[in-house]
Amino acid sequence: MIADRYDAFLFDLDGVLYRGDEPIEGAAGTVATLRSLGKGLAFMTNNSSRTPEAIAAQLTGLEIEARGDEVETSALATAELLRSRAVASAYVVGEEGLRDALAAAGLSVVDGNAADADSVVVGWDRGFDYAELATACVLIQRGATLVASNADATFPAADGLVLPGTGAIIAAIQTATGAHAEVVGKPNAPIFRAALDRAGGGRPLVIGDRLDTDVEGARRLGWDSVLVLTGITTKADLDSNDPPTYVVERLDRLIEDD
Ligand SMILES: [Mg+2]
Structure with a gap:
């Protein structure tokens, strides 16, 4: 297999x-x-809105056994990056998972009409509004750096449609400021390396449904990947440039005898 x-x-x-x-x-x-x-397992998501414990609980509720310490989110990877650079404060456009991760890494998370912050940190935020956009833009004009947990344009919804992702929020801030966000999550390497550490190391296989994040991130690291056709990518989207190592219709193809 x-x-x-x-x-x-x-x-x-x-x-x-x-x-x-x-x-x-x-x-x-x-x-x-x-x-x-x-086998070593890690559950990796560019979604920054939820905590690892909440994600593990959701998976367990779907009868998929998972522990919080097996979950790597773009929020955790972002917090680690900023901590390593000694960034002191962050104005957050994002939800609980991103705020919790930054606070746990020792950053001061500023809210509301913040007058000053070292960084503007952006993740998926279902409450994003004009006031937040305006504050983010003012802080960047005053010198705050712009960091994004991920840049996914969309994410898949239950009914087969797609909804706006973090990338759409970043685009608003970039359009208004001319700033360019540094993006931490997939397809960038830090989140993949952190996930491999959580899984205990060894030879990794990345399993995802997106060519531009999951498969591309694995390719950049020289790792093998599986594209599973149960998400956003269809057979028609595949081309011959940098294909995944495997393409499967169903996840259980991984454990079937060859
Ligand atoms: Mg996906």
């Missing part, structure tokens, strides 16, 4: 393990089988 060739399985979430509120067929059984084989 494909799984025999790897030690660490780095799973994207949306479009791979669930879509909206619904589990994807074959996902729970595949994760359980990999666990029973003693």
